[in-house]
Amino acid sequence: MDTVFCNVTAVTMDEAMHILPGAFVGVRGGRIAYIGRKMPAEPVKEAIDGTGMVLMPGLINCHTHLAMTGLRGWSDDKPLQPWLEDCGRIEDKLDDRAVRCMTQLGLMELLRFGTTSFSDMYDHVDAIAQAVAECGIKANLARGTTMFLGDGFDWRTFPACVELRECVEKWHEYDDGRIRIEASVHGEYTSTYQLWEALADYAADENLGMHVHLSETRDEHEACLERNGLTPAQVLDCHRVWDTRAMAAHCVWLDEEDMGLLARRHVSAVHCPVSNLKLGSGIAPVVKLRAEGMNVALGTDSAASNNNLDLFEEIKTAALLAKVQSGDPSALPAAEVLKMATRGGALAQGRDDECGQIAIGMDADLILLDFTQPHLIPCHNVVSQLVYAASGHDVALTMVRGRILYRDGTFPTIDELAVLRELKDYVIPNFFEAKDEDKTGDKA
Amino acid sequence: MDTVFCNVTAVTMDEAMHILPGAFVGVRGGRIAYIGRKMPAEPVKEAIDGTGMVLMPGLINCHTHLAMTGLRGWSDDKPLQPWLEDCGRIEDKLDDRAVRCMTQLGLMELLRFGTTSFSDMYDHVDAIAQAVAECGIKANLARGTTMFLGDGFDWRTFPACVELRECVEKWHEYDDGRIRIEASVHGEYTSTYQLWEALADYAADENLGMHVHLSETRDEHEACLERNGLTPAQVLDCHRVWDTRAMAAHCVWLDEEDMGLLARRHVSAVHCPVSNLKLGSGIAPVVKLRAEGMNVALGTDSAASNNNLDLFEEIKTAALLAKVQSGDPSALPAAEVLKMATRGGALAQGRDDECGQIAIGMDADLILLDFTQPHLIPCHNVVSQLVYAASGHDVALTMVRGRILYRDGTFPTIDELAVLRELKDYVIPNFFEAKDEDKTGDKA
Numbered sequence: 001m002d003t004v005f006c007n008v009t010a011v012t013m014d015e016a017m018h019i020l021p022g023a024f025v026g027v028r029g030g031r032i033a034y035i036g037r038k039m040p041a042e043p044v045k046e047a048i049d050g051t052g053m054v055l056m057p058g059l060i061n062c063h064t065h066l067a068m069t070g071l072r073g074w075s076d077d078k079p080l081q082p083w084l085e086d087c088g089r090i091e092d093k094l095d096d097r098a099v100r101c102m103t104q105l106g107l108m109e110l111l112r113f114g115t116t117s118f119s120d121m122y123d124h125v126d127a128i129a130q131a132v133a134e135c136g137i138k139a140n141l142a143r144g145t146t147m148f149l150g151d152g153f154d155w156r157t158f159p160a161c162v163e164l165r166e167c168v169e170k171w172h173e174y175d176d177g178r179i180r181i182e183a184s185v186h187g188e189y190t191s192t193y194q195l196w197e198a199l200a201d202y203a204a205d206e207n208l209g210m211h212v213h214l215s216e217t218r219d220e221h222e223a224c225l226e227r228n229g230l231t232p233a234q235v236l237d238c239h240r241v242w243d244t245r246a247m248a249a250h251c252v253w254l255d256e257e258d259m260g261l262l263a264r265r266h267v268s269a270v271h272c273p274v275s276n277l278k279l280g281s282g283i284a285p286v287v288k289l290r291a292e293g294m295n296v297a298l299g300t301d302s303a304a305s306n307n308n309l310d311l312f313e314e315i316k317t318a319a320l321l322a323k324v325q326s327g328d329p330s331a332l333p334a335a336e337v338l339k340m341a342t343r344g345g346a347l348a349q350g351r352d353d354e355c356g357q358i359a360i361g362m363d364a365d366l367i368l369l370d371f372t373q374p375h376l377i378p379c380h381n382v383v384s385q386l387v388y389a390a391s392g393h394d395v396a397l398t399m400v401r402g403r404i405l406y407r408d409g410t411f412p413t414i415d416e417l418a419v420l421r422e423l424k425d426y427v428i429p430n431f432f433e434a435k436d437e438d439k440t441g442d443k444a
Numbered sequence: 445m446d447t448v449f450c451n452v453t454a455v456t457m458d459e460a461m462h463i464l465p466g467a468f469v470g471v472r473g474g475r476i477a478y479i480g481r482k483m484p485a486e487p488v489k490e491a492i493d494g495t496g497m498v499l500m501p502g503l504i505n506c507h508t509h510l511a512m513t514g515l516r517g518w519s520d521d522k523p524l525q526p527w528l529e530d531c532g533r534i535e536d537k538l539d540d541r542a543v544r545c546m547t548q549l550g551l552m553e554l555l556r557f558g559t560t561s562f563s564d565m566y567d568h569v570d571a572i573a574q575a576v577a578e579c580g581i582k583a584n585l586a587r588g589t590t591m592f593l594g595d596g597f598d599w600r601t602f603p604a605c606v607e608l609r610e611c612v613e614k615w616h617e618y619d620d621g622r623i624r625i626e627a628s629v630h631g632e633y634t635s636t637y638q639l640w641e642a643l644a645d646y647a648a649d650e651n652l653g654m655h656v657h658l659s660e661t662r663d664e665h666e667a668c669l670e671r672n673g674l675t676p677a678q679v680l681d682c683h684r685v686w687d688t689r690a691m692a693a694h695c696v697w698l699d700e701e702d703m704g705l706l707a708r709r710h711v712s713a714v715h716c717p718v719s720n721l722k723l724g725s726g727i728a729p730v731v732k733l734r735a736e737g738m739n740v741a742l743g744t745d746s747a748a749s750n751n752n753l754d755l756f757e758e759i760k761t762a763a764l765l766a767k768v769q770s771g772d773p774s775a776l777p778a779a780e781v782l783k784m785a786t787r788g789g790a791l792a793q794g795r796d797d798e799c800g801q802i803a804i805g806m807d808a809d810l811i812l813l814d815f816t817q818p819h820l821i822p823c824h825n826v827v828s829q830l831v832y833a834a835s836g837h838d839v840a841l842t843m844v845r846g847r848i849l850y851r852d853g854t855f856p857t858i859d860e861l862a863v864l865r866e867l868k869d870y871v872i873p874n875f876f877e878a879k880d881e882d883k884t885g886d887k888a
Contacts, residue, residue, distance in 0.1 A: 070822060282768060308833045323724040378876075432822075
């Protein structure tokens with residue numbers, strides 16, 4: 001056995017939501033190989049004392065733009081349009097080197113807060129994939145694509161599509177599927193049907209996932225309805241976008257017909273409650289989405305609209321918003337929202353056969369939380385504690401496929417000081433200087 | 445000089461919201477005695493290196509029931525009535541010893557997350573005051589009082605009023621005002637005018653504050669309107685409850701007339717957004733409360749309805765909810781909500797002349813946050829970072845009146861192990877055992 005977590009409280013997140021106090025969980029060859037009440041009989045390379053600790057499956061963050069971690073706090077408390085412009089002015093200038101550095105910064109934060117797999121949408125995907133490959137985390141990396149050219153569009157030469165195909169060639173199924181490349185229609189409002197159909201057909205042919213922003217704002221949703229007589233979900237459906245495994249980020253303004261349609265097409269909704277609040281977009285109808293049969297996962301969105309990547313905040317916020325939205329404090333109880341952050345995410349990523357629960361044969365994508373701190377005492381109910389009292393800061397160890405990627409403030413696979421130096425010496429001076437001129441308004 | 449924080453970024457929270465990078469802040473005799481760009485000339489007992497750190501005024505948590513920290517996670521995801529019953533069955537049995545222990549547990553959490561002063565409402569106030577006296581934190585302690593006896597009420601012999609008077613005698617203005625005792629009408633719906641008038645007159649005579657639950661739920665608000673033809677704010681006004689410095693917790697369902705009335709009476713609203721969401725009560729109209737002239741402070745409410753005491757969560761949640769409520773992402777910007785958590789709290793507590801900002805002569809109620817961690821990098825905007833990216837976990841040091849009460853995981857004035865032992869050996873077995881029989885329903 002490579003590693004055994006000893007005497008932990010294991011929250012399995014399997015169908016029965018077992019809570020196993022005093023458990024021993026063993027890892028061999030990157031997978032969970034043992035779950036018992038005592039040390040396994042075979043020799044053990046590393047025994048990790050888990051007394052007072054909770055072991056659970058790693059969290060799955062299904063909607064990020066990780067490179068935007070460098071834009072954390074760059075533009076806050078502004079309406080959507082000036083915010084987009086503030087961010088866009090920086091993003092338009094970025095090069096691979098800057099994207100790689102800011103991605104590494106985001107990777108540290110994901111791991112520190114207990115995320116073991118994430119779904120990203122951005123450009124410069126090759127640079128992002130390199131950082132992910134080195135770091136050891138799992139990722140579905142989508143090449144977010146916008147296109148307004150209309151009929152002149154040629155799929156073979158359109159730069160974003162060329163980049164997508166190159167990334168698929170180079171990175172798709174890298175390291176036995178640890179990295180997967182996905183297609184991405186950025187949104188209904190930022191492209192036309194020529195792109196949708198080309199990407200949809202390509203994704204279906206290559207068995208790629210599809211990552212889309214859907215009905216995030218009321219304006220976006222209603223403008224589409226006015227233009228087409230159909231909602232974004234319906235228009236994209238007409239153009240085959242849901243023909244492959246797809247995830248739709250936000251889903252704030254879906255109507256019930258949309259929900260039924262997307263459920264039938266097995267599209268997962270990715271609920272990003274903090275970002276939706278911060279940009280004033282609204283509150284996604286999570287209880288209804290689930291009642292209509294949709295799988296719902298959670299996402300932080302980028303650090304520019306959040307402003308951190310601690311998915312425990314989304315877990316708590318999702319549960320709280322469901323209660324106030326329905327006026328029913330029993331809505332979206334703790335166990336359900338924790339499932340969204342683990343198994344729901346795994347299903348959305350097409351990884352439900354490999355992670356999202358603690359079970360023999362699953363990848364050892366695990367996090368250990370320190371439950372000995374005052375704010376987690378007493379512990380009458382472990383699941384409730386994880387959802388309502390804990391935070392990503394309580395994560396002491398993050399493991400992906402049996403490899404420790406975060407432990408007590410250190411990142412064994414990332415050179416933290418080099419990343420911070422690169423940010424300070426290259427990224428900030430080259431892309432963020434002349435800050436005041438770049439902004440649309442003053443800050444408080 | 446007793447202590448100097450060296451090379452910190454100081455967020456002063458004074459009227460001009462100065463941000464002072466590379467600042468040196470000196471403390472003498474429990475007060476802020478120096479703010480400069482270099483070490484003060486006089487001898488310094490302890491110099492604390494603040495490189496990469498942010499120094500700000502301690503947070504002020506204006507609505508807690510601290511002893512309920514022991515009920516964290518005891519009853520979640522339930523409607524209000526079964527939740528109240530679950531908690532009440534435990535609370536009815538509590539003795540001074542248990543309340544003292546659970547209060548100490550809550551004090552550790554407050555300090556660990558950067559709170560330097562709090563306003564509590566509970567019974568067993570003598571036990572709570574003892575714990576607060578030993579620990580060194582500031583507190584306004586209200587004896588929450590309910591009463592349904594009607595005309596038979598005798599102020600001189602009613603037990604809660606006797607307890608209040610004894611506590612005023614023993615604890616009011618203890619340690620030069622570090623502890624203040626307050627009167628408390630628990631709520632309009634849990635007492636009658638005889639109590640209101642008796643407490644109001646006593647509070648006015650003794651110059652005590654008044655702490656009230658006000659219009660937390662729609663039912664409570666509308667039932668009062670139906671019974672009296674007046675809202676809770678108006679009814680209590682008729683009976684002199686706002687004649688002294690008062691704080692009204694929740695204020696979720698106030699109408700505009702209420703807001704104007706309470707503003708004129710200088711009543712502070714205490715916004716408890718996380719608790720209000722978790723119990724499904726609603727979202728307080730914070731932007732309107734402020735527009736109508738009310739001072740708004742923040743509170744966690746108890747750990748039984750939150751489930752932690754990290755006021756940074758309230759700060760972020762308040763800002764986010766204001767945006768989604770108004771559909772305007774520029775509503776309640778970062779600096780404004782941070783003021784609510786510091787100066788707003790100080791004003792609500794009647795402590796605005798002693799704390800809530802970094803200024804010469806103010807008490808040294810200060811917190812130091814570690815901004816060198818990945819999730820707080822880069823830092824384009826310190827105030828935005830504090831509100832949207834930071835958490836109480838980032839607090840490295842908490843100081844009240846120049847005395848360090850929390851530092852890097854340790855509590856110099858609290859015997860952490862003794863508190864945890866008392867909780868485990870006395871409180872849990874005596875008050876929480878036979879848990880299953882005590883609960884109204886099953887847990888997930």
